[in-house]
Amino acid sequence: MLQTPSTLDDVQRLYDWFEQMRQTQPVWRDESSGCWHVFRYDDVRTVATDYSTFSSERRRPGRFARRAEGTQNGQVRMGRSLLTMDPPEHRQYRNLVSYAFTPRAIDRLRGRVTEITQQLLGEAREPGKMDFATEIAYPLPTIVIAELLGVPSSDRPLFKRWADALLSAQLNDAEFSRPEDEQRDHPEMRRLSQTFEEMSDYFWQMLEERKRTPGEDMMSDLLKAEIDGEHLSMEDTISFCTILLLAGHVTTTNLLGQAIRCFDEHPKALEQLRRQPELMPSAIEEVLRYASPVWRLSRTTKEAVTIAGVTIPKDEMVFAWLASANRDPAQFPEPERFIPTRTPNRHVAFGHGVHFCIGAPLSRMEAAVALPIILTQLPHLRVAYEESPQLFEGRVLFGFKRLPITFEGEGQQPVH
């Protein structure tokens, strides 16, 4: 059973399937797509970490047409992104932005995250109920990443349209293992290319503005950055910005939404968190484990490799299921239980190894700051299942596009 889950019942079925696969076929070739799937904790970590065997470089959907001078044939190729690079190149690129995610840099953003949370709660349209996904969980991380990058956060509707288009792509795994030329003929791939093209145009314009008037933001820093004495190409800079914008918002949206769902399903845990807010960071780690916002990673084998007695040939696509690894009983006692005080909790929700999520400290901080404020200001918060919460489509992210909630009071209290 490998279907894209569209309801919470589907999600449960997917988790049941993971359990079965961990026990019976921990390394499995899906005959319909030709792709490989890995389910156990140790194997998932190996796939995520061993870049000499499992490469992150892969085909990308299409080229990015641009009317630009100074580019070959008036075309700009999609630049490289951190996510699709291997070491040693990966390290040089990662160093360019890692300064923005140091504990000190993240700590400086705490006040701003508090303000944004208060502001969003204050703007809640109706007393006693709201769509938590669109009113809080989506705008909060989007405003933060937009401010970090230096793009106007009022362009949120645009970012949302792009994220929705990318996340709802109806592609089955087989599409990814096809040659790039054939991929381009697929209507969904063409739609994806179009979305990337729009994003590319947007960032091109923004970066041109920053060239004229540099600001105190990541776009301006990337324009100044050098690798081996050379500036980044425009397409690499655009690609960098695109990936930061995309990876920087919907993932955290999912974490916030899943936290609300987990707390709703575990009222005792919620009570404990209201009494002991200092437990929140550990509860957030458990949300990441129990309801991992990113379902799986993908890699391509650089050589034949044997895992759990099964040999995967060279040049094959491998999916490493983070969500399954995070429920592996070999690593987590009672993995099906949500235990907010779980220690140790070495989940792989942020990946592992050189590609470990660069934004992890930022999203952890956003959740740790925002959730206690939300729980205090929205007493008796409940998920309104009767109003049909909606999940994001697609096979990469697990989170809510719509999460209706009810609570007591106005959702508006003075800023402290």
Ligand code: HEM
């Ligand atoms: C709960 C929130 C988040 C989750 C669950 C998450 C998950 C992940 C995962 C699993 C990876 C590893 C990908 C791989 O190995 O192929 C990753 C990488 C990455 N994430 Fe996140 N992420 C989150 C938030 C963020 C934020 C807030 C940002 C940016 C501000 C961000 C930016 C990135 C980038 C740039 C990479 C690539 C790192 C590299 O390849 O070196 N992520 N993330």
